[in-house]
Amino acid sequence: MTFTFRPLDPLKDAELLHSWVTHPKAAFWMMQDAKLEDVEREYMKIAADEHHHAYLGLDESGRPAFLMEKYDPAHRELVGLYEPRPGDVGMHFLTPPTDRPVHGFTRSVITAVMAYLFEDPATRRVVVEPDVENTAVHALNEAVGFVPEREIQKPEKRALLSFCTREQFFATTGVAA
Numbered sequence: 334m335t336f337t338f339r340p341l342d343p344l345k346d347a348e349l350l351h352s353w354v355t356h357p358k359a360a361f362w363m364m365q366d367a368k369l370e371d372v373e374r375e376y377m378k379i380a381a382d383e384h385h386h387a388y389l390g391l392d393e394s395g396r397p398a399f400l401m402e403k404y405d406p407a408h409r410e411l412v413g414l415y416e417p418r419p420g421d422v423g424m425h426f427l428t429p430p431t432d433r434p435v436h437g438f439t440r441s442v443i444t445a446v447m448a449y450l451f452e453d454p455a456t457r458r459v460v461v462e463p464d465v466e467n468t469a470v471h472a473l474n475e476a477v478g479f480v481p482e483r484e485i486q487k488p489e490k491r492a493l494l495s496f497c498t499r500e501q502f503f504a505t506t507g508v509a510a
Contacts, residue, residue, distance in 0.1 A: 334441040336398060338449055341387035343376035349397055350376065356430040361467045363489060384408035390426075390442060399442045400427040403450060406460050414485045415494055420457025422450055443473050448508050451499050458499075462492035471495075478505035 341350075351372040354364040364372065379385045384405040392398040402425040404410055407417040426446050428439050450456050463470045465484055471493060478501035485494045503509060 334438070334445070335393055336390045336442070336445040337395075338388045338390055338401065341376060341380070341389050341400070343373055343380050343387075346389060346397070347373040347376065350400065353400065353427060353429040358430045359427060361464045361470070362427055382409070390445065397429075399429065399446075401425070401446050401449075410487075411460065411462060411485075411494075414462075414487065415460075415482075417460075418458060420455055421460050422453075422456045422458070423460045423462070424450060425461075439473060440476055443477050444506055444508060447477050447497065447502050447506075451502060456499070459497045459502075461495050461497075462487065463495075465491045465493050476505070478502040 347369060351367065351369045353359060354362045354372060355367055357365070359365070364375075367375075376387055379387045379402065386403050388401045388403075389397045390399040390401055404423040404425075406412075406415075406421050406423040410423050411417070424446060426443060428442055447459060450459055459479075461474060461479060462485065463474070471481070474495055474497070477497060479495040479497040480501065481493050481495045483494055485492050
């Protein structure tokens with residue numbers, strides 16, 4: 334599967350995002366009770382933030398297929414919870430609910446996300462902090478080279494701090510980045 338990325342348009346894409354983030358499948362996104370205005374407000378805030386960016390991943394036909402956020406962990410999400418290194422990039426991704434699951438889709442998404450992040454030569458290591466209970470994403474993270482370091486307590490959750498270097502990504506997936 335081939336994907337392209339475009340910056341999220343907080344107003345134009347809010348309705349679509351709202352349907353994704355409020356679905357029971359997205360429980361770990363912690364926006365289950367969000368109203369459309371809440372989603373617009375959250376993504377307007379991200380759009381205005383120099384340290385946090387949101388993108389839609391588009392499928393071969395140009396349709397939105399997933400959400401990806403990247404952030405600077407020295408300034409967002411993980412401030413004071415670990416020692417950031419130059420070249421660290423934080424990442425979140427969300428695949429939408431579907432009635433017709435495609436085998437391997439989510440793994441293709443996370444592989445594409447990682448390849449996209451590593452296209453930037455300044456990115457040396459990707460940092461994630463999924464909920465410790467989100468075992469499905471832990472398996473996906475491991476499948477693209479992430480190595481868990483330790484559990485950390487964030488204000489909203491207990492998280493598994495994990496890292497993936499460019500070399501680990503290539504060694505695990507064979508995808509050159």
